[in-house]
Amino acid sequence: MAVGSGALPELHPVAGVKIAIGSAGIKKPGRKDLVLFELAEGSTTAAVFTQNRFCAAPVQVAREHLKSGSPRYLLINTGNANAGTGQRGMQAARRSCEAVAELTGCKASEVLPFSTGVIGETLPLAKIEAALPTLPASLNEGLWLDAAHGIMTTDTRPKAWSAKVEGTPYTVTGISKGAGMIKPNMATMLGFAATDAPVSADVLQSLLSDIAERSFNRITVDGDTSTNDACVLVATGKAGGELIDSSDAPHYQALQAALLELFTVLAQAIVRDGEGATKFVAVKVEGGANRAECLKAAFTVAESPLVKTALFASDPNWGRILAALGRAGIDDLDVEKVTVSINGVVVAEAGGLAESYTEAAGQAAMAPEELTICIYLDRGDASETVWTTDFSHDYVTINASYRS
Amino acid sequence: MAVGSGALPELHPVAGVKIAIGSAGIKKPGRKDLVLFELAEGSTTAAVFTQNRFCAAPVQVAREHLKSGSPRYLLINTGNANAGTGQRGMQAARRSCEAVAELTGCKASEVLPFSTGVIGETLPLAKIEAALPTLPASLNEGLWLDAAHGIMTTDTRPKAWSAKVEGTPYTVTGISKGAGMIKPNMATMLGFAATDAPVSADVLQSLLSDIAERSFNRITVDGDTSTNDACVLVATGKAGGELIDSSDAPHYQALQAALLELFTVLAQAIVRDGEGATKFVAVKVEGGANRAECLKAAFTVAESPLVKTALFASDPNWGRILAALGRAGIDDLDVEKVTVSINGVVVAEAGGLAESYTEAAGQAAMAPEELTICIYLDRGDASETVWTTDFSHDYVTINASYRS
Numbered sequence: 063m064a065v066g067s068g069a070l071p072e073l074h075p076v077a078g079v080k081i082a083i084g085s086a087g088i089k090k091p092g093r094k095d096l097v098l099f100e101l102a103e104g105s106t107t108a109a110v111f112t113q114n115r116f117c118a119a120p121v122q123v124a125r126e127h128l129k130s131g132s133p134r135y136l137l138i139n140t141g142n143a144n145a146g147t148g149q150r151g152m153q154a155a156r157r158s159c160e161a162v163a164e165l166t167g168c169k170a171s172e173v174l175p176f177s178t179g180v181i182g183e184t185l186p187l188a189k190i191e192a193a194l195p196t197l198p199a200s201l202n203e204g205l206w207l208d209a210a211h212g213i214m215t216t217d218t219r220p221k222a223w224s225a226k227v228e229g230t231p232y233t234v235t236g237i238s239k240g241a242g243m244i245k246p247n248m249a250t251m252l253g254f255a256a257t258d259a260p261v262s263a264d265v266l267q268s269l270l271s272d273i274a275e276r277s278f279n280r281i282t283v284d285g286d287t288s289t290n291d292a293c294v295l296v297a298t299g300k301a302g303g304e305l306i307d308s309s310d311a312p313h314y315q316a317l318q319a320a321l322l323e324l325f326t327v328l329a330q331a332i333v334r335d336g337e338g339a340t341k342f343v344a345v346k347v348e349g350g351a352n353r354a355e356c357l358k359a360a361f362t363v364a365e366s367p368l369v370k371t372a373l374f375a376s377d378p379n380w381g382r383i384l385a386a387l388g389r390a391g392i393d394d395l396d397v398e399k400v401t402v403s404i405n406g407v408v409v410a411e412a413g414g415l416a417e418s419y420t421e422a423a424g425q426a427a428m429a430p431e432e433l434t435i436c437i438y439l440d441r442g443d444a445s446e447t448v449w450t451t452d453f454s455h456d457y458v459t460i461n462a463s464y465r466s
Numbered sequence: 467m468a469v470g471s472g473a474l475p476e477l478h479p480v481a482g483v484k485i486a487i488g489s490a491g492i493k494k495p496g497r498k499d500l501v502l503f504e505l506a507e508g509s510t511t512a513a514v515f516t517q518n519r520f521c522a523a524p525v526q527v528a529r530e531h532l533k534s535g536s537p538r539y540l541l542i543n544t545g546n547a548n549a550g551t552g553q554r555g556m557q558a559a560r561r562s563c564e565a566v567a568e569l570t571g572c573k574a575s576e577v578l579p580f581s582t583g584v585i586g587e588t589l590p591l592a593k594i595e596a597a598l599p600t601l602p603a604s605l606n607e608g609l610w611l612d613a614a615h616g617i618m619t620t621d622t623r624p625k626a627w628s629a630k631v632e633g634t635p636y637t638v639t640g641i642s643k644g645a646g647m648i649k650p651n652m653a654t655m656l657g658f659a660a661t662d663a664p665v666s667a668d669v670l671q672s673l674l675s676d677i678a679e680r681s682f683n684r685i686t687v688d689g690d691t692s693t694n695d696a697c698v699l700v701a702t703g704k705a706g707g708e709l710i711d712s713s714d715a716p717h718y719q720a721l722q723a724a725l726l727e728l729f730t731v732l733a734q735a736i737v738r739d740g741e742g743a744t745k746f747v748a749v750k751v752e753g754g755a756n757r758a759e760c761l762k763a764a765f766t767v768a769e770s771p772l773v774k775t776a777l778f779a780s781d782p783n784w785g786r787i788l789a790a791l792g793r794a795g796i797d798d799l800d801v802e803k804v805t806v807s808i809n810g811v812v813v814a815e816a817g818g819l820a821e822s823y824t825e826a827a828g829q830a831a832m833a834p835e836e837l838t839i840c841i842y843l844d845r846g847d848a849s850e851t852v853w854t855t856d857f858s859h860d861y862v863t864i865n866a867s868y869r870s
Contacts, residue, residue: 113793114789114792114793115791115792115793115796115797115799115801116788116789116791116792116801116817117792143785145785145789146784146785146788146814146817146818146819147818147819148802148816148817148818148819150818151818180785181783181785181786181788181789182784182785182814182818182819242772243772243786243789245793247793284770284771284772285769285770285771286770286771286772286786286789286790286793287789287792287793288789289785289788289789289792365689366688366689366690367688367689367690367771367857367861367865368646368647368688368690368865371861371862371865371866372865372866374862374866375865375866375867377866379585380550380586381547381549381550381584381585381586381693382585382647382690384520384550384585384693385518385520385549385585385647385690385691385692385693386690387519387520388518388519388520388521388691388693389517389518389519389649389651389690389691392519393519395519397519397520398552410550410586412552413520413550413552414550414551414552414554414555414586415550415551415552415586453771453862454862455859455862455863457771457775457862458775458778458857458858458859458861458862459859461771461772461775461776461779462775462776462778462779462781463779
């Protein structure tokens with residue numbers, strides 16, 4: 063199951079970014095499970111990674127390599143997360159970078175490795191090394207959709223977005239994947255995006271950190287932060303023009319807006335394809351004293367198993383929303399002041415059922431696949447929005463049978 | 467579904483506590499849904515209530531009444547939580563106390579009201595008032611099992627425990643209920659226990675607070691703290707003997723131990739009957755720097771949807787346990803030092819699969835209905851244990867069809 067059509071726009075190539083797809087047979091024979099990105103010399107690359115203390119070997123190696131200079135290649139495999147694999151996992155991640163370096167003539171430290179799939183199984187390095195040699199010759203700018211397919215695990219469909227940045231010569235294109243173990247903390251597993259704009263490394267990293275915080279870090283499927291989350295943004299500069307090296311530079315605002323839209327679409331695409339999802343839900347908390355408490359409230363409601371099963375049942379169960387809100391850790395919350403609406407229908411006010419509420423209106427509000435739950439706290443001017451899914455039988459089925 | 471036989475021991479009456487059961491037809495006609503406790507004059511009563519900011523009208527009224535003196539009656543209804551019902555709910559809770567006072571000759575402030583069931587629907591006061599008059603005449607010391615039945619909602623079986631306190635003339639007996647919206651914070655909906663020991667009000671309250679913290683506050687079914695949690699401990703003093711007014715008093719230690727066992731059994735009974743439960747799981751975190759971080763780790767693992775679905779599948783998925791641990795908020799956690807065992811089989815060590823692990827041993831360890839997941843952090847001497855259940859299809863079915 064997944065919410066919405068999942069139709070993708072035209073994916074514009076980004077000058078300076080080439081892609082190749084391979085099949086290493088990591089989990090299943092014949093499946094496209096390897097993706098190689100080549101980044102033109104002179105590109106700048108920014109990345110954010112999972113804050114999970116138990117982070118995968120490739121995340122550790124990618125962090126290390128990023129420090130030593132600008133990457134030329136990104137190597138991504140699915141079917142195996144290379145997490146919880148100890149020193150052997152670290153060696154495998156390093157060795158896969160060396161293999162790319164040997165084939166392409168770059169340094170191993172100019173390759174960033176990414177893995178997604180089963181935790182705790184040894185990365186089948188020999189299979190990857192056997193599949194790699196065919197890739198460099200097939201590198202091509204037009205393979206973003208293939209790459210989106212190539213990084214899927216329990217995803218039911220590819221996730222991608224692309225746009226020409228208005229009023230500028232620039233393009234932005236990106237892909238993402240993920241369906242379960244989704245509550246990114248600094249980034250999500252996996253997002254890759256590129257622009258042909260020329261952007262300095264500092265500005266690119268601060269753009270990415272800010273935008274990831276407002277997009278990937280605002281989604282949750284099951285509250286389980288992955289061990290492998292990683293999000294990468296590349297600026298090749300191939301479109302030319304003045305270097306964007308500060309927020310006052312020409313086109314900075316337009317590029318920022320386009321990247322925010324790109325990342326928001328990619329992050330929401332992960333929620334729409336959340337494991338077992340039948341609903342796409344925005345939980346909007348307004349009127350908070352500060353953004354931190356709005357976020358706490360929004361995530362607590364979005365992750366409550368009782369709220370999520372009510373969403374699955376299309377039940378306008380505002381009592382469960384208020385109960386979740388009541389345990390969100392806002393010590394001096396006055397529930398009598400809280401108003402809750404679902405798709406515009408006020409369901410609760412003054413700590414109880416809204417006077418104007420009718421069961422028919424509530425049922426009608428809950429019926430659509432896409433919902434907005436709006437919670438007004440009446441404590442200040444801060445607001446935050448988090449996107450989530452419901453909790454269905456298919457979530458249990460998928461996770462009782464798939465060993466992540 | 468539920469875990470274990472659910473067989474109950476003999477429930478000893480507690481001198482000074484009488485019980486009556488009634489049928490008000492609150493949710494379904496004919497169901498036993500009213501329980502009245504009468505406490506002998508001179509009894510002391512301690513109580514702890516939910517810390518959810520969105521707390522039910524009866525919780526607010528019970529707190530108020532407790533302040534003004536020692537209660538003589540406890541009135542409990544199921545089928546309606548009287549939560550999220552605003553001023554009308556407060557009036558209904560107060561009025562139900564007045565009705566008991568009129569029938570029994572006590573003051574309304576000597577009655578504590580308790581409700582459990584659907585949130586957000588008006589309490590059908592007229593039905594309760596109509597059913598109450600038959601109750602006082604049927605008050606009887608031998609009805610603890612009937613009371614355990616009378617307070618059930620989605621529970622599949624009654625929960626009760628009773629013991630003669632060794633080396634003392636005292637008896638302790640108690641009942642509890644609850645299956646979903648279970649992560650008590652200071653107490654759980656609902657626990658009622660009594661002893662015939664003579665205990666001063668101060669000592670009784672501190673005994674209850676301490677014991678509730680170590681029993682009810684260590685269980686979680688779905689992480690959703692209820693709006694109606696309440697736990698009451700009555701000491702009638704009818705067994706006579708010296709007043710227990712300090713922790714140095716004779717019999718204090720024995721009584722404390724008996725009450726801790728009573729509350730632990732009652733709390734665990736709620737987990738064993740958790741909504742859709744097929745497993746009863748102790749998550750034990752040892753070697754922590756302090757108890758707070760052990761608790762954070764234990765609750766994060768116990769509430770992870772991915773860990774819970776793996777438990778449902780009897781899958782020894784240690785990767786999900788480590789992933790949950792990694793996001794538990796222990797900032798300087800060194801995953802390389804963590805050891806995880808399931809029912810004594812070491813599954814993970816040094817951040818990866820244990821050398822000694824075999825899949826056959828892992829599968830065998832996961833097979834039983836009752837499991838202990840032991841997580842050793844190697845950071846200090848603190849430890850904590852939390853009890854929980856798995857996440858099954860039935861949890862989704864129950865909560866997609868029951869409006870709590």
